[in-house]
Amino acid sequence: MPEQPFFVSVATVAAGLGRVRRIASELSLAAVNAKVISVRAGTQAAGFRPITDFIDEAARATEKLGNALEAGTLAVSRSAVSERRAADALRRLRRAAAGASRDETSLEAVIDRCDAARTAISKSMTRSIRTLDGLLDQISAHMMCISVITVQSRIEARQAGTYRPNLEAIAASMSSAAEQVTAIVQQSRLDLRDALAARVEHARSKG
Amino acid sequence: MHSLRASSTREAKDKRLKTYVLYEGLHRWIAFGRDPEKPERIIDTNQYLIRDGDRSLILDPGGIETFSSVLGAVICHARIDQITDLFFSHQDPDVASSLGMWDEALPTARLHAPWLWEGFLRHFGCNNLTYVPIPDEGGTIALPHVKLQLVPAHYLHSSGNIHVYDPVAKILFSGDVGAALEAPDAPMFVDDFSAHVPKMTLFHQRWMPSNRAKNDWIARVRKLDVEMMVPQHGRIFRGDDVKKFLDWFEALEVGIAVRHPGSSVLASKPAAA
């Protein structure tokens, strides 16, 4: 059975990262709840209230990063399909040229043009992958920030009297969101790395 | 707070195909359409995924130009190893020109398509997939929770043409029948049947060649209990609109190019079906 094509691997990673957006909306809900409860709790949540701005900002930033990540992987996925098609065209042209007579050289220019187009696609894809790597770094760092906010939220929730369970629930949902995103990002990194390695290996084996 | 450098001019969700869950029971029907990344002058297509246990079937997966979008959308609902079957209602490029890519993506899957087109469809590249030829009289595809019926729809518009009926979800996938030509961001469902008619008329008059075939198909479909008719282009018909469509189609004379060669209808040249 042939190995999984690179364009399938990247589409799979894109689908995984698409889940970050859904988790980001859970985080946004937590941010709204945090604000509502801290207002309702009044002085009991005096310590918690300043944190709600951070939660809000964290939710927005996660959503934005999640979007950028998904768009970035989709772009790589599209390039991977284009690269596959360009490589296919090139292979067929070369086969045609090999079968043509020795005097027939007009195909060479066509082949050169196709080769240049394929190289351009590959280069642009490499750039997109680098951007994606950067985004994965950013979101990982961002999830660590959310973990810090979660710890802070738990401490402040303890001082919130009757509102303690509500605020603790918010901290728990933030923590779970951060954990899920971190797990997705880690898995995506591994899958992307494997896919890239397989792509290099495939290119090498084809000479 | 961690600073945010990431920016995207368009939201990622706006770059994906729109997704609609049509039926949710022991199996699921999901529709994908309105590709925002679709190149201009290419007819918009709807793709359908039937997800059932460890099997998934894509109906009319579409052309090569929309392959990335379709793969990207489908894979959010089924892992690549869970996509076990493809179905082509006929041989048109907007249905089947992605075949070579699917052949690489799903080397162990089955391709169900009219027997008539096997030798032709293989020109798109079909070295790994198993081609399961559908006989003229139709047949079935058995998924874990539903036995899909393959309904003959020959000459509508292709000379070897098959539709898919799901007796559990009561959904009929009608290929190019029920298609409409309209804006790429049009709604997915028919909400006003009379307003929808002008978007379908020319398509059916010009692309459908045979009144006899049309009436034969209508008689067959009237025997089925159809709650939703889902075409490859345009909008989905629900409830009473299915019956309204059959009545409208019955009254419509098709194959007009034969009767009125050189008419203004022919000069309007819409995107191909």
Ligand SMILES: [Fe+2]
């Ligand atoms: Fe067609």
Ligand SMILES: [Fe+2]
């Ligand atoms: Fe079509």
